[in-house]
Amino acid sequence: MPASKFLRDALAVTANELRQFSRNRTAIVISLFVLPFFFTVSLGGAQGGAGAHFSPTATVPMAFVDNDLSTASARLWQMLASSGDFSALVQGYREENAIALLGTGKIYAAIVVPQGFEASLHNNQTAKILLYTDDGEPGLGDQISSTLSGDVENFDPNVEVQPVRTAGIAGVQIIQKGVVFSGFSVGLTIVLAVVQIFAAFYEIAGGIAKEREEGTYARMILSPVALGSIMLGKTLYDLILSAVRTFIVLGLAVYAFGARPNTDLGTLLFLSLMLALLTMGFGFLVAALKLGTRAVVIIEFFLILFLFAFSGFIIDKELLRGISRTISTLLPWAYGIDALKRTILIGQPLLSLGTDLSALVAGLLLFYAAAYILFNLLRERLAT
Amino acid sequence: MPDNSIVTKKLTKKFGQFTAVDNLNMDVRGGELFGLLGPNGAGKTTTVRMLCTLIEPTFGTALVAGYDIREQAAEVRRQIGVVSDGVSLYKDLTVEENMKLFSTLYGIPRSKAEERFKELTDMFGFGDKFKRLVSALSTGWQKKTLICAALLHEPTVLFLDEVTSGLDPQSARALQDFTRKLCNEGVTVIWTTHYMAEPEKICDRVGVVFAGRLIQVGTPHELKQSVNELFALEVETPGLSLAQVEKIRSMEDICNVTYKDPVLRVTCTREEGLIEEVTRKLLDSGARIKSINTKEPTLEEAFISLTGGEEEIDRFLELGSQKK
Numbered sequence: 001m002p003a004s005k006f007l008r009d010a011l012a013v014t015a016n017e018l019r020q021f022s023r024n025r026t027a028i029v030i031s032l033f034v035l036p037f038f039f040t041v042s043l044g045g046a047q048g049g050a051g052a053h054f055s056p057t058a059t060v061p062m063a064f065v066d067n068d069l070s071t072a073s074a075r076l077w078q079m080l081a082s083s084g085d086f087s088a089l090v091q092g093y094r095e096e097n098a099i100a101l102l103g104t105g106k107i108y109a110a111i112v113v114p115q116g117f118e119a120s121l122h123n124n125q126t127a128k129i130l131l132y133t134d135d136g137e138p139g140l141g142d143q144i145s146s147t148l149s150g151d152v153e154n155f156d157p158n159v160e161v162q163p164v165r166t167a168g169i170a171g172v173q174i175i176q177k178g179v180v181f182s183g184f185s186v187g188l189t190i191v192l193a194v195v196q197i198f199a200a201f202y203e204i205a206g207g208i209a210k211e212r213e214e215g216t217y218a219r220m221i222l223s224p225v226a227l228g229s230i231m232l233g234k235t236l237y238d239l240i241l242s243a244v245r246t247f248i249v250l251g252l253a254v255y256a257f258g259a260r261p262n263t264d265l266g267t268l269l270f271l272s273l274m275l276a277l278l279t280m281g282f283g284f285l286v287a288a289l290k291l292g293t294r295a296v297v298i299i300e301f302f303l304i305l306f307l308f309a310f311s312g313f314i315i316d317k318e319l320l321r322g323i324s325r326t327i328s329t330l331l332p333w334a335y336g337i338d339a340l341k342r343t344i345l346i347g348q349p350l351l352s353l354g355t356d357l358s359a360l361v362a363g364l365l366l367f368y369a370a371a372y373i374l375f376n377l378l379r380e381r382l383a384t
Numbered sequence: 385m386p387d388n389s390i391v392t393k394k395l396t397k398k399f400g401q402f403t404a405v406d407n408l409n410m411d412v413r414g415g416e417l418f419g420l421l422g423p424n425g426a427g428k429t430t431t432v433r434m435l436c437t438l439i440e441p442t443f444g445t446a447l448v449a450g451y452d453i454r455e456q457a458a459e460v461r462r463q464i465g466v467v468s469d470g471v472s473l474y475k476d477l478t479v480e481e482n483m484k485l486f487s488t489l490y491g492i493p494r495s496k497a498e499e500r501f502k503e504l505t506d507m508f509g510f511g512d513k514f515k516r517l518v519s520a521l522s523t524g525w526q527k528k529t530l531i532c533a534a535l536l537h538e539p540t541v542l543f544l545d546e547v548t549s550g551l552d553p554q555s556a557r558a559l560q561d562f563t564r565k566l567c568n569e570g571v572t573v574i575w576t577t578h579y580m581a582e583p584e585k586i587c588d589r590v591g592v593v594f595a596g597r598l599i600q601v602g603t604p605h606e607l608k609q610s611v612n613e614l615f616a617l618e619v620e621t622p623g624l625s626l627a628q629v630e631k632i633r634s635m636e637d638i639c640n641v642t643y644k645d646p647v648l649r650v651t652c653t654r655e656e657g658l659i660e661e662v663t664r665k666l667l668d669s670g671a672r673i674k675s676i677n678t679k680e681p682t683l684e685e686a687f688i689s690l691t692g693g694e695e696e697i698d699r700f701l702e703l704g705s706q707k708k
Contacts, residue, residue, distance in 0.1 A: 005491060012488040020476045023517075025515075076584050215472030222436060222471060223489040300491075383438040 006232075009225045013233020017207075018240065031203065031241055035195050036248040043187045044257035057147045060140070061088045062109040063098035070118035076129075076152075080111070081161040085147045099132055108134045109144045142314070147187045150258070150273050184259035189340045190313055192272050196242055197307065197333065200276040201300050203238050204283030209293045216384045227375055229366070235280055242276035243269065262347030270350065273341060274360050283366025288374035288382050312337045332363020389414040389541055389572035394444035397430050397596075404430040406596040407444070412541075412589075419583030420576040421687060428576040429468065431593070432545050435574070436466050449540045449572075456468045459638065463489070468545035472530070475519035477530050479510065481534060482518060490537040492550030495537075504532045507562070524555040525674065531559070541572045546584065580684030592687055608686045614639065616681045617656045618640035620674040621641045621666055622646035628669045633663060640688050646674070651685045 003006040021027055064080065066073045080086045089111070099161055100111035106341060120127035133141030161190075210215040246269055253259035259270055307313060310320070310327045311334040320328050328334045339356035342348040350357070354372060375382065388414035397405040405427040412418045420428045433439045437457040444454045449463035451452055457599060473482045480501070485495035505514050508528045518529055518701065527547065544563065548556040563573055564586060568611060575587060581662040583590045584604045592599045600607055608614075624643055632650060632673045652658050659676060666673055674680075 009489055012485060016474065016477070016481075016485050019481060020474060092576055214475070215470045216474050218438060218468075218471045219486075220489075221475060222438065222461055222464075222466055224485055224491070225489045287608045380439040383433075 006226055006229050007066070009229035010232040010236065013230055013241075014236040017234060017237035021237070021241070030159055032244060032248065033201050036191075036245050036252065039191045039198075039199060040187075040249050040252040040257070043191050044184055044253065050354065052347045057085050057144050058087045058111070061090070061107045061108050062068060062111060062144070064089050064091045065093050065095045065098050065110060065112040066091065067095060067115045069151075070119040071119035072121055073113040076113060076117075081149050082146075085151055093359065102132055108140055111148065117222040120145055139159050142186055142316075146184075149185075156217060176327050184253055184257040185261055185344050186341075187257065188250070188253040188261060189251065189337065189344050190258040192246065192268075193221070193275055193307075193311075193313065193333075193337050194278040194304065194338060195245055195249055196272055197279045198246060198300065198304060199288075200238055200242055200279040201283045201303060202243065202296065204234060204280045205296045205299070206293050207234065208284070208287035209291055209296050212382060213292065213314040214289070219384060221338045221379070225374065231372065231375075234284075235277070239273055239276065240278055243274055247273040261344040263343040267343050267350045268340075271336065271340050274357075274364070275333065275340070278336060278360060278364045278367065281364050283369060285367050285372035285374065286372050289371075290378060305332070307333050310334065312341070318339070332359055332366075332373070335359035388412065389416070390418075390446065390448050390574070391430075392435075392444065392446040395431065395441050395446050396443040396572045397427075397434055397439065403596050405434070405441075408596075410591055410598055412572060414572055415567055416588045416609050417563060417573045417575060417586060419587035419590040419592050420574060421578070421580065421583050421683075421706050423578050426578075427591045427596040428593050429545055430577075430596075432466075432468065432576055434572060436468075436543055437461055440638060441546055450675075462537070463540050463647050465537070465539035466545070467527070467530045467534050467547050468543065469549075469692050473526075473533055474520050476517065479505075479521075479532070482529065482533060482557045485652040486533050486536055500536060500538075504535060508532060513552070523550045524552060527551060527555075527559075530703070531562075535566075539571065539694055541574070542566065543574045543576075545576045546578070548577065548579065567706065571611060580662060580687055584683040590683070602681050607683060608681055614681045615652050615658060616679040616685060617650045617652075617658060617662060617676065618644050618679050619648040619650070619662060619666065619676045621648050621671050622674070624648060624666075624671055626667070628671055631665055635665065637663060640685055647678075651681055651688075654668055 006117070021031075064077055066077060076091075077091060081089055081091075088246070091106075093110070093279075095110070095112055098107065098112070101107045102110060110132040112132065114128060117127045117129075119175075129148075130151070131141075131145055133144055209218065211220070221227075250261075250265075250268065250335040273334060282303075286296065291299070310324055311317070311331050312320075312328065317328040317334045317338055339353045339360065342353060342356070343350065388411045392408050392410045393403060395410075396410040408427075408431060420431065422428050430439070434441050435446055435453060437460050440454065451459040451463065474485070483504075484497070485625070487494075487500070492500065495698065501514070505511075508524075508531075510528075510532075518526060521529065521590050526688070527550070531544075531547075542563075545588060547564050549561060551559065554619050560582070562624045563575065567573055567588070575583065577583060587604065589601060589603050590607055591601045622645060626646070629641060629643045629648070632638070632648065637653045637654075639653060640649075641651075642649045650658075652663055659678075663673060663676065
């Protein structure tokens with residue numbers, strides 16, 4: 001088949017999908033409003049970005065270690081202690097003692113202000129706070145670092161610390177295992193990944209299941225169109241929707257919940273679409289198994305739960321242990337989410353994410369190839 | 385186009401242990417309106433699906449418009465149009481949008497496609513329905529839309545699978561006339577149905593399919609003639625009770641008995657003594673007879689005789705429903 005016909009057919013499929021989507025109010029509402037808004041607002045609200053102030057870290061015992069013993073560090077202590085987020089923060093530990101207590105259940109985190117903190121601010125350099133957390137408590141480390149990030153952003157040392165040139169204390173970084181967090185950025189990575197995976201899977205697997213049930217799939221494969229054109233057409237259609245969803249989630253996270261991604265829009269969009277693409281490949285694979293729309297929904301829920309547990313949604317994949325770690329290593333989504341975190345949270349450049357991107361691309365190709373082969377092998381089952 | 389538009393060679397389809405189509409050998413001539421007649425589950429739709437390349441035969445093969453369904457499936461698809469229950473158009477698109485989509489996929493140039501849309505929609509009298517969503521059309525119009533889409537690329541072979549089911553009698557009649565016109569223009573049509581009266585009216589030839597096998601092929605007249613030992617009687621006898629009809633049915637060598645007040649129709653495999661016996665049984669049971677005439681058996685009666693009688697068909701249908 002000539003390449004021009006292949007591409008023309010794919011574009012015809014894309015246009016057809018978009019036209020149908022534009023006529024389906026339920027699909028528009030769910031795909032472009034309910035999913036992005038629901039997840040962003042829920043998680044944003046839960047992290048204290050909206051509504052009444054509730055802090056899940058308020059009663060968690062933590063140590064505050066002041067190695068700088070400066071005015072700036074004292075102001076930081078006062079601010080944190082009075083923020084309502086760290087009511088169980090205790091001062092007076094030595095750094096080695098605080099670290100030794102982690103894992104004993106007496107404290108779950110240690111916030112360490114290193115020597116030179118105030119000097120760094122005076123010299124208009126990045127001042128660092130070290131955050132040690134108890135890895136035995138899933139999700140707690142992320143929660144504490146996220147809350148601490150929000151508070152540090154609100155910390156205004158200009159009054160006390162002079163001559164800091166920058167307004168606010170944007171120069172302060174919190175270091176947790178080499179990762180820098182700020183505001184709702186952790187939430188942004190989770191929401192973006194969940195929304196893309198949730199929507200892309202259903203739009204592909206559910207869409208094909210619906211086509212099969214309604215008989216339009218049989219009509220399509222009776223026409224002289226290549227299977228590759230159908231897959232490419234549907235992929236292009238869903239990439240357009242995924243891009244729109246990325247902008248909606250990003251807009252909400254930044255403007256409503258104060259997320260500050262440490263990366264450029266292009267990188268963020270690229271990774272978001274790669275995650276969507278990977279999930280589309282999996283969606284095609286599931287669709288090739290001749291499942292009904294109801295079965296697709298059930299698989300979707302299990303997929304999301306599974307990924308929540310093993311793909312670094314809540315617990316970084318580096319922090320997983322044993323069999324969980326092995327499963328995580330085998331899941332291409334885990335690499336996509338890791339890449340999102342590394343770019344959004346610490347601004348790691350795309351080109352330095354070789355392992356993550358390779359695993360993502362390998363998973364994507366594997367899913368698409370397996371789906372293509374299955375569609376051909378099971379053509380008969382799918383057409384009847 | 386070759387003389388024979390469709391040639392099947394030992395075409396067989398098995399689903400596990402169940403043989404849906406068994407060793408089917410059939411020739412359909414170019415421009416012929418060929419009926420595949422059989423009860424539900426006889427193997428008609430499976431045969432059509434194999435010929436359309438939707439499913440692969442387990443054994444054997446077929447040539448459709450000169451192309452092998454196994455080796456040249458893509459070419460076969462270019463040559464055929466299909467209207468079948470499991471094949472639909474996009475309901476969220478208008479008739480026009482569906483036509484445009486499929487004309488692109490069939491590689492029909494835009495200007496030619498526009499001409500073809502007009503030709504087809506004029507033929508069916510779509511009018512402003514051309515711009516309406518398919519979901520907003522009645523069943524009859526949806527079926528016409530499907531036929532239009534199937535004819536868009538000017539196929540040489542058209543499969544119409546149970547196409548009149550769900551249509552009102554006028555639409556069914558119009559569709560039959562239209563199909564005949566298509567055949568006159570050289571299109572080969574395979575018309576599958578379980579309504580026995582349809583092929584008798586419109587088909588050039590009919591293949592009787594039963595339990596996956598092609599039992600007989602011929603013109604409707606030939607099929608009726610082929611059943612040498614079948615004789616039919618029509619008795620005008622008003623107000624018969626079920627018990628009176630059952631009494632006739634219990635006679636020896638009876639193939640089929642129908643009663644639509646006041647006409648009792650009896651088909652039997654023997655002629656000798658038939659009129660006398662039926663008359664006597666009816667009079668003994670107190671029935672009034674106004675007239676009695678011998679008739680040519682209908683295609684339906686021929687079909688019942690060819691397939692081993694009503695009991696055999698009932699047994700087959702029962703087996704089919706158990707499998708489901």
